[in-house]
Each structure stands twice: as structure tokens, then as C-alpha cells.
Amino acid sequence: MAKHRALLFPYVFSILILTMSLLCKAVDDEDRKPYIFYLGSLPNDEAFSPLSHQIGILERVVESTSASNFLIRSYNRSFNGFAAKLTD
CATH class of the missing domain: 1.20.5 (Single alpha-helices involved in coiled-coils or other helix-helix interfaces)
Structure with a gap:
């Protein structure tokens, strides 16, 4: 036993x-609460990837490579921004 x-x-x-x-x-x-980040107008550079730029910012803020888990929405048609669930 x-x-x-x-x-x-x-x-x-x-x-x-x-x-x-x-x-x-x-x-x-x-x-975590939703926050919306406005990053200004989109650059005219065709090589610029708004989503990659936004994920890079999130990775630095949350200090994690799984930052895309916090992303709620990416805005990249009329302006450059995103919504993410973050702590204060």
C-alpha cells in the first residue's frame, strides 16, 4: 500500500x-482591461507592416514573446493603432 x-x-x-x-x-x-492605442497615420512605405510594428510594441510592454495573446484588434486601414488587454 x-x-x-x-x-x-x-x-x-x-x-x-x-x-x-x-x-x-x-x-x-x-x-486586464482593454486599452486602445493610436499610433498616428500609416506610413507611405509599402514595406511597413502595421501588425508587426504593433506586436513589437506589445512585446516590449508585456515583456513577452507571446504578446499576440493580448492583442484584441489591429487597426491598419485608416489609421495605425491596436486594442489590447493589459493591466494598469
């Missing part, structure tokens, strides 16, 4: 850690 408990411990511990990390993420997501 003790052998089964010893084998069960790593499994239960892993589930506990996963649950705690998911709860922490849920709290973080609840703290």
Missing part, C-alpha cells in the same frame, strides 16, 4: 501545481 502512495504522490503534486498556475492566470486575466 505504501508503494502505491509513493507512486501517487508525484501525480497529485503535478495536478496541484497545474491547478495553482491556472488559478494565478485567471486572476491575471481578470485584472
Whole structure:
């Protein structure tokens, strides 16, 4: 019986850690609010990619390479801007 408990411990511990990390993420997501960023008019340069520029800004702000997860909307037809869910 003790052998089964010893084998069960790593499994239960892993589930506990996963649950705690998911709860922490849920709290973080609840703290995020939508913000709209206006970046001015679009450059006339055809090589300019508004989405790449906006993702680059988000990556620097949230200090993560998964910044696109925070992006709500990219505006790139009439002006250069985006909406993102961020904390204060």
C-alpha cells in the first residue's frame, strides 16, 4: 500500500501545481482591461507592416514573446493603432 502512495504522490503534486498556475492566470486575466492605442497615420512605405510594428510594441510592454495573446484588434486601414488587454 505504501508503494502505491509513493507512486501517487508525484501525480497529485503535478495536478496541484497545474491547478495553482491556472488559478494565478485567471486572476491575471481578470485584472486586464482593454486599452486602445493610436499610433498616428500609416506610413507611405509599402514595406511597413502595421501588425508587426504593433506586436513589437506589445512585446516590449508585456515583456513577452507571446504578446499576440493580448492583442484584441489591429487597426491598419485608416489609421495605425491596436486594442489590447493589459493591466494598469
